[in-house]
Amino acid sequence: MTCAERRAALLGYLDEELGSAERAELETHLAGCEACRAALAAERRLSGALAALPPVAPPRDFEARFWARIAREKDGARSARERDAPVGWRERLFSRRAALGLGGAAAAAVALVLALRGPAEPDVDLQIFANGEDFELLEDPDLDLIEVVDKLEAWDGDQG
Amino acid sequence: MVDDDARLMLAFRDGDRRAFEALFARYTPRVLTFLTRLVRDRARAEELTQDVFVRIYNAADRYEPKARFSTWIFGIAHNLGLNELARAHRRYEQSGAPLEELGSPDPAPGADDKLEAQQLRVRLERALAKLPERQRAALLLRSEQGLGYEEIAQALDTSVSSVKSLIHRAREALLAELDEEGAK
Numbered sequence: 001m002t003c004a005e006r007r008a009a010l011l012g013y014l015d016e017e018l019g020s021a022e023r024a025e026l027e028t029h030l031a032g033c034e035a036c037r038a039a040l041a042a043e044r045r046l047s048g049a050l051a052a053l054p055p056v057a058p059p060r061d062f063e064a065r066f067w068a069r070i071a072r073e074k075d076g077a078r079s080a081r082e083r084d085a086p087v088g089w090r091e092r093l094f095s096r097r098a099a100l101g102l103g104g105a106a107a108a109a110v111a112l113v114l115a116l117r118g119p120a121e122p123d124v125d126l127q128i129f130a131n132g133e134d135f136e137l138l139e140d141p142d143l144d145l146i147e148v149v150d151k152l153e154a155w156d157g158d159q160g
Numbered sequence: 161m162v163d164d165d166a167r168l169m170l171a172f173r174d175g176d177r178r179a180f181e182a183l184f185a186r187y188t189p190r191v192l193t194f195l196t197r198l199v200r201d202r203a204r205a206e207e208l209t210q211d212v213f214v215r216i217y218n219a220a221d222r223y224e225p226k227a228r229f230s231t232w233i234f235g236i237a238h239n240l241g242l243n244e245l246a247r248a249h250r251r252y253e254q255s256g257a258p259l260e261e262l263g264s265p266d267p268a269p270g271a272d273d274k275l276e277a278q279q280l281r282v283r284l285e286r287a288l289a290k291l292p293e294r295q296r297a298a299l300l301l302r303s304e305q306g307l308g309y310e311e312i313a314q315a316l317d318t319s320v321s322s323v324k325s326l327i328h329r330a331r332e333a334l335l336a337e338l339d340e341e342g343a344k
Contacts (some may be wrong), residue, residue, distance in 0.1 A: 053279065056192050062210075069214060
């Protein structure tokens with residue numbers, strides 16, 4: 001084995017990755033070869049210098065920035081879902097009522113009624129919208145929301 | 161075998177947010193250190209480190225521990241780092257402007273950082289910056305982050321013999337560069 005080949009094994013020697021025979025052979029050679037001993041010392045110094053490089057500390061607000069970004073991405077994903085989703089009865093209802101100038105308590109009451117009934121029963125919602133009479137009822141600005149609830153419950157009852 | 165960090169990730173997948181926070185605390189300095197030295201731009205390295213954790217966070221639902229957690233996270237960091245370097249190279253080619261002068265990642269050495277050690281550090285940082293990117297990544301993962309050759313091979317998507325060769329060439333180049341600088 002040449003000195004060049006042995007020098008290629010020096011890192012393995014420092015990392016204690018050589019087999020016992022290879023290690024013993026290298027140590028015997030190192031005892032008699034000043035140039036290879038110098039190369040080993042240089043490798044040791046380099047390993048020490050690399051290990052001594054200081055870690056880079058994150059700034060104090062790093063974690064807060066991360067969670068703020070996660071929150072923003074979640075909001076963004078929600079908005080995109082809402083944008084991309086087919087327009088459902090709830091959206092149509094709200095936009096219609098908004099167009100009629102109904103806001104505040106009335107709109108909130110509709111929201112509550114529909115939120116309670118909505119997601120679990122999409123068929124019901126679609127069918128109510130398919131029913132012209134009920135649809136017109138929802139368009140009535142003087143609509144008593146309790147009456148809407150009654151209508152919906154009655155419809156539920158009819159479906160049995 | 162599932163390592164401790166992978167167990168934390170599994171706990172996070174199952175809804176334990178504290179497990180994610182523990183991983184975040186454990187790996188943020190390591191990933192940031194690796195990326196700062198890889199891309200040689202502290203501000204970009206911070207952004208990329210955020211990107212790494214966003215990916216980890218978003219991948220939780222699908223997480224299966226196929227490798228050590230450290231292999232996985234440094235693999236993501238390495239890919240994002242190389243993409244950033246490619247973008248920086250394109251910007252450089254398009255603009256013709258000189259690349260930013262990249263300083264030491266931590267410009268404020270500790271009080272006990274003796275002059276000689278500080279000078280060696282500066283020379284080493286400069287020599288590291290001149291290494292080809294994959295050599296630099298392999299060397300940093302081995303020397304700074306303590307990953308095994310097998311782990312580095314997985315993170316860099318290459319073979320163990322290729323990793324050994326990258327590290328060997330990187331060290332040779334560093335030794336030559338330090339010798340040359342020391343002789344000046």
